[in-house]
Amino acid sequence: MNESNASPDAETVIEHVLEHIDQHIDQSLERLFGLLKIESISTDTAFQGECQKAAQWLVDELSGTGFDANVHQTPGHPMVVAKYHPAETRPHFLFYGHYDVQPVDPLSLWHRPPFEPAIEDTDNGRVIRGRGTADDKGQLMTFIEACRAWHAVTGSLPARITLFFEGEEESGSPSLIPFMEQHRELLTADLALVCDTGMWNADTPSITTMLRGMVGEELTITGPSRDLHSGLYGGPAMNPARVLTRILADLHDDQGRVTLPGFYDGVEPIPTEIKTQWDSLGFDGQAFLAEVDLDTPAGEKDYSVLEQMWARPTCEINGIDSGYTGEGFKTVLPSRAMCKISFRLVGQQDPDKIRQAFRDHVAERLPPDCTASYHSKDGSAATVMSLDDPAFDLARQALTDEWPNAAVFTGGGGSIPVVGHIKSILKMDSMLIGFGQDDDAIHSPNEKYNLQSFHKGIRSWARVLAALSD
């Protein structure tokens, strides 16, 4: 293809960009593999150097594509900000993604090393296997590769673009709010684009318009000053594991509702039009649960599986540890019992009030000679997008042009706290488009990203950029 002969006509340009993407998909994959091999586990300080490496990798990678890219150090893992700001006035987008990944344990359940990615053939098509393929390295690379193709074909990009990558998304983003507050000018644009969500199904793209918020707490109950022999002390000595199980068991009633006083303040029924759209999606809750060997919805009675996931708040135990848990028996009466717990929030639920309600719940159940200590994960409220912005319909059409089925507006059960911060600090709305699938096993062993998600994801962003920049 001779680029100099390309017509400036928008429709022709996008065709050439898509063709370029198809022709260079192997190189795109090679670049993605380079990023996937970096063990950027943000929650474990042992991998601090790997997070630095991932940030530098992005800067190096972007420097050749027209972006002015820089690593910004923080008290935690670094931020990467890259700017393409042409002289002419164009719409300005802030694209957000994260280069950090979840821990990989239990390692024994992976069928290949998590940081040695590979293409695998599966019954559901070809996939890219490895930690971070879907969450979020594969996703953020769809946008970078779309920009790269656009730049290769036209010598420019269709919009002002600021890329913003963080490395602490999987560990509570402690540096995010201070950084955004300090760099308001650098980061503010017309609209944020975020690629950290999924498709409705393998053929149906989705724009996520509702997201749950989150409050996380690590609670440690300490009883006796040391581990005791459960025979010698069992009976008179208070067992902190017994205290903890009481605290945790009391968090739900037998209807699946969370018992904390005031927990449901700010939780409203979803608007009828949204509920109608969700009902029309033909979601099979039974089949969704059957995929992971479950059959009975465990959330609040009287709500569909989709509502339990997208529109209802939850309380989940993410981890518990106490006493001896190795092979065989050890008749210990443990000194400590620890749990990690998270609440997913919807509507107007206030993260601070819910954290306080949980701590009150603990205090009420704490025997006088036990103590409770906390390690908090920052709270974030739920976010609900305003669909009045015409960009939502334009993007929906662009996605519909790329995929077999028309794009849909959906909710999301997971939390993407940055969306709340973009709203509160930068006063911007976000548009959430992602290409993950339900079976990607993010946060689990054998995480994967469909090869089609990656390839058509790049093409999708090229189309969305074209549509929003017209």
Place this chain on the structure above:
Amino acid sequence: MNESNASPDAETVIEHVLEHIDQHIDQSLERLFGLLKIESISTDTAFQGECQKAAQWLVDELSGTGFDANVHQTPGHPMVVAKYHPAETRPHFLFYGHYDVQPVDPLSLWHRPPFEPAIEDTDNGRVIRGRGTADDKGQLMTFIEACRAWHAVTGSLPARITLFFEGEEESGSPSLIPFMEQHRELLTADLALVCDTGMWNADTPSITTMLRGMVGEELTITGPSRDLHSGLYGGPAMNPARVLTRILADLHDDQGRVTLPGFYDGVEPIPTEIKTQWDSLGFDGQAFLAEVDLDTPAGEKDYSVLEQMWARPTCEINGIDSGYTGEGFKTVLPSRAMCKISFRLVGQQDPDKIRQAFRDHVAERLPPDCTASYHSKDGSAATVMSLDDPAFDLARQALTDEWPNAAVFTGGGGSIPVVGHIKSILKMDSMLIGFGQDDDAIHSPNEKYNLQSFHKGIRSWARVLAALSD
């Protein structure tokens, strides 16, 4: 001392034996250290070779002291049986101890390597520090060293003696019952002597006449077929940690009583005379709990701390593990939740019925799409000694002769299942004499054994052997 001049008079003989013990205490300690350095952790298969090594060490050590000692292999860790069976008719004692030890985790809380024993000066006198010093290597060596001294002084032992050491006491003794059933003739004697218990206090020796039994269970609840993202699945997917905490929390009522139906069947009030003796011990329950930073007895209301420990049954959580428990947060909805739990039994409680009641309790609380699987630790009923045998009063006097205070009859909270098996399989009673202290930290980091317990323990056994063989 010229042994050939020693009078055969019993009182003179014991004086010479005690003198020999005092003169050779450094060599006795050296031998104990040799055994302590062997990492014979029976519950962890990684230490299988060390258990073999400990058994062989005992055989080698005993072979020079008049005993005919042999290692007997089992499907698990080996047994050691050593015989001193002179031609003349003498009373016949079976001495039981165990050479295996508890795991050492958390290793970081030890102030010295657990298998590099040393003498340390403490505010409460000199102690031998290291894993197994008190439970049970230090204790079993008091008996061996008493025999060694007796043999060195007189060229013989005052009784027929069979030594019986197992290496699976800390891991449920899977080979013990089959071995005892297969070797009834080898092991049967007039009375069993067991050294795996403690003193009433540092100056007051004790003979334990009541022991609690035990039932152990490892329970694993499995929900979804894999770990899930708590955002995506939280709500509709049943969390097995939530199921487990409900199961465990429901095991106690708010009076500290265990709720399993029929749990208290066979639990009788202790006889008035025993209760009177216990009350006269002047035990300070408050001070006992304060030593481990507790102040409120956690067992059943209306029972003293001593009764809660010795005469009341319990249910304790020994370990819980589920989900992500490392540094930082991982928003996982775990596939599994596991606990290790143990019940201490008293009186006529039936271990099998209690195991079944627990499993019924679990089944009643198990959602239809979760499963429960079990890994059992063998159950043992409680044992209550008959004090009609005059040997109890003879031994009590022998101990009283050695220590500052008169010996007392006490109960024991821990389980020594072998005592039940000695009764049921060998039809013999046991006498439990031990020299442990409450602050020995057995099963915990920094386990120790008082140097005085070791030294006067050897002297005590020499006296008891003399008294029982007269």
